[in-house]
Amino acid sequence: MHKTPIDLTNCDTEPIHIPGQIQSHGFLIVIDQNLNITYHSENVHAFLKGIPDVLLGISIRDIESIIGQNEPPDFINQLISFGKINGFDQTNPFHTDIQGESYNLIISRSGSAYLLEFEPVLSDLKTDIQKMIGRSIAEMLADKDITTLLNNTTYQVKTVIGYDRVMVYRFASDGHGEVVAEAKNENLESWLGLHYPASDIPKQARELYKLNLTRLIANVFTTPSKILSTRQFAEQPLDLTNSQLRAVSPMHIEYLKNMGVHSSFSISLIYKGELWGLIACHNYSPRFIDYKARDSAKLIGQILSSALEFRQDEANKYLLSKLNANVDALSKLMLKDNSIEEALTEQYVTLLDAVEATGALLAYENNITKLGKTPDDKQIAQLIEWVGNNVSETFYYTNELPEIYSESVAYKHIASGIMVITLSRELAEYIIWFKPEHIETITWAGNPDKPFELNSDGSMILSPRRSFEAWSQQVAGKSQEWQDEEIKSAMRLKAEVTYAINQKAGAIRMLNERLKQAYEELDTFSFTISHDLKNPLSTIKGYAQLLTRDASLQPRVKDTLVRINDKVDKMNLMINEVLEYSRIGRQDIKPVEVDLGTIIADQIKDLKIAFNTDNLKVVLGNTPVAYGDPVMLSQVFANLLSNAIKYSMEQPQPTIHVEGKEDELEITYSIKDNGVGIEIKQLPRIFELFKRMDNVQHIEGSGVGLAIVKRIVEKHNGKIWVDSQLGKGSTFFVSFKKGV
CATH class of the missing domain: 3.30.565.10 (Histidine kinase-like ATPase, C-terminal domain)
Incomplete structure (x- = not known):
């Protein structure tokens, strides 16, 4: 039978939050607002002896004596009521006894329903993670250097949870990841420095990592348990976004098997609300960590996230402070000196100091002044012409100029990245900064461009890289990225230069006549708005108000008329603000x-x-x-x-x-x-x-x-x-x- 070829880009659209099944080391019961069971995992009867054959539709109270033998009556309802007010993190996990076995009950929301997840308390960990975590965090944060911080983290996490391999996996802006720190058993080869394509952890999986800060896959070889529901709910897949037991994508399970990994555990690292990376833990035999241990591990991730943010912010503030000081100096020089050009290019501080570039040019008043390493005069003339024809923004930057302007390949070692401030497109006046090519050799864990393979019968089968042998790729034609601090500094300089030019000239030099014409047109436009637009709006508002007095109108129609009134008021406000904008330009x-x-x-x-x-x-x-x-x-x-x-x-x-x-x-x-x-x-x-x-x-x-x-x-x-x-x-x- 022919099989449809599968590309790993399918992973980006796979609905992993509604897998329809859970991992089988625990069981799931879902109840609605009335405490009636609307879904449950198929394996419930394997964990709960003596419960009714049909659970769907009955009240959770009917089986409370089984799932909480030593708990007070109605304890599920009490936990939910408390969690709704104080948050379920205050109730989770709830330790209960099921027929002589200890279980953790974890409660979370799924729309208007509540997920009741039951996991064994017994963990494979031989250490008390909560006792060890304080000392581990102190040792983890002992060094201010980010690389040392990450290395310490992997070592401490491995010591605490005992996984065979612990890595810090950092995401790049395009979604692909790199192993930037690692602690492992001596018999394992190192994966430090290896890169993995974005399809390995697709976009929607990365979004879930922002919501679920830990994720355990206890055993890739177990069969997941299906989620059952009545016909009433069968067409409404259960959202397991907040679930601890949520089953794993078959694609990811096969991926882990291909790597030889039997169990994985991850801790999310968040930087300014976005997923920075993961503490990714692999074990080469099945491994279960209970909820409390996972929650303690989550604390490590949160503290490391805060430490990363603090250290990165320190570096960013230092850079921004340095660049701001240089822009301040340039501003004062421009206001004091007779020549804008001299102030920006010939003083103790120059426009080259406004960003972290290796070259810059100022095209101003029919003259081009170069600083640092720049293309030659002919190349610059062609580049300025290209910018004038292709860059519509007054502020523009890229770190891959050869990709979008092929002529720049000849000087990519000087200008693979450019940042452009447009002073006047009509006069071809610009400030342009240059960054050189940053050649980088990326070592991938297998060929990232080979997402599926041929089966023995000639059909295509999904194989998330059965081979993980190192595969090197050289990335050229790109510069290092422009940092946010450089962008802010350049924008600030743009405002200062524009201000200085206006001060020196007393008016916009060659656009005076055009501005006068524009003001006259603006006057005409303002008159048109005030007379030709406001009068019809008043009529619309009047008719709408008149219609609302008709008692026979349906409520929906009356609501529509009220919305028309509101929109007319908003339109009037916008017209008045445009008139105000026009008036200010003419007012002395x-x-x-x-x-x-x-x-x-x-x-x-x-x-x-x-x-x-x-x-x-x-x-x-x-x-x-x-x-x-x-x-x-x-x-x-x-x-x-x-x-x-x-x-x-x-x-x-x-x-x-x-x-x-x-x-x-x-x-x-x-x-x-x-x-x-x-x-x-x-x-x-x-x-x-x-x-x-x-x-x-x-x-x-x-x-x-x-x-x-x-x-x-x-x-x-x-x-x-x-x-x-x-x-x-x-x-x-x-x-x-x-x-x-």
Whole structure:
């Protein structure tokens, strides 16, 4: 019979959270909100003697005396009630006695149902993991070097749980993994440094590792137990995302068998909410670790995750602090010197110091200045032409230029990676940084491009690499990746250069006439919006309100009319904000001394009431005076403070820090929050009209506010920029020149 060829990319779509079966070393009973049994594993009768032949549909209370001989009546219901209030981590595991054998009961949710999983208490471990864990963690964290930290971790975990091989397996950005630390029995060959393709641990498996921080496969040679249900639930596969006993994908079981592994255990390592890697443990004979031991091992993973994050953050902060200091110096040089070009390329600090690059160029005012290692003049001219024709973003970077621009292959040893700031596309003015090719030899555990093999009858069979012999591949044409800190620094420099150019020129040099024309068109557009759009909206709103008075309308129709009203109000708001955006561009400023401290304090009081945030914490530092239009400056801080509060509301303790600092040239205010933050890739567009970030679509807003703020700040010859980290919060900086 012909078999359909199977590719390991099938793994990415395999529904591993609903396998329809569990590992057979324990058993599962699922109950609904009324405590009635809706699913159970087929092997229940092998564990529970004397229970009814048919369990589906009966109450869990009917068999409580069997599954908890020494427990009080209704103990399952009491555990669930306690867990719903305090979390099931406070009840798990519940130690009970089943017909003379000790079992752990683990309770978790599956939609509106509850999973009751029963595992033996008896473990294969010969040591008390809870007694050993404190000393092991202390020794694990003894060194600040990340490599030593990882090596210590594998040694300590192996000592505690006694598996034959313990590895730290780190995921790359493309999903493939590498063994970066290892402790093993002496008779085993080393896997340190080996790489494994992303298909070995597919995407949806990596997502589950973020939810289930430990995962045990006790014995790959046992037959899993099917999950039974009534016809009523047969078409609703049971979600086992939170299950401890969840069966393993047949593909993964075959993969482990091919490796000779009989039992595996993994501990997730999380960095900033994402899966950084795994502590992967392999045993070459079956091995069962009970729930308490797994939970203790999970603590090792959580502490290592925190240590990794702390050490990486330390390195990131050091790099960002160094780059920020260089950008600050460049900013002052640009404002003091007569020539932007000299300030960026001829001083003690240059644009090459703004990022970790080996070369850079400034194309400005029909002149190209090169720093460090760069392509030759002809290659640069062709590269600039390619950038002008193919790069639409004003901020762009890649670490694989030869892949997308074939002509760059000739100088990939200099520029496999580029980062580009567009100063003026019309004038072909750019800042470009270069990173050289980083040739890397990757040793794979078997050929990653050979996911299936021929059977003896000529048919294709799934074989997740029966051979794991080292297979080397040289990766060329790529540079080391641009770090987030480099991206932030380059974006900051972009704002500083733009500001300095505007200050030197007094206007955008060759675009004056076009800007005048744009302002005239904007006036016409504003008039069209206010008359040709707002009037029909008022009519729509009027008709909708009139229709709602009809008592014969169905509730669903009335709800639709209410939604129409709401959308009309939102459209009116957006129109008014666009008109405000237009008005600011035409309005003249008569600067006066503005007491920003009083304005900010009053706004915070009003916003606390408006957002009803009793738990909001505001830290207000120095508030030096600034010069400008009081109404416009009030708009700036009202918008920034409102955003800081609005996007921090979901935090248990929303906290806002506001502080102003001044030096001999500038006054700079920072508004810092601990809210949702902004993804690094979206930072360059944050001040554009109608741009809203993907992670705040559920929060009310139009995407115009920050565009208005930027326009006001630039109207005051100031500058605005942002530093943000997804999930950690944002800091907006607003800077004004001192004096009138």
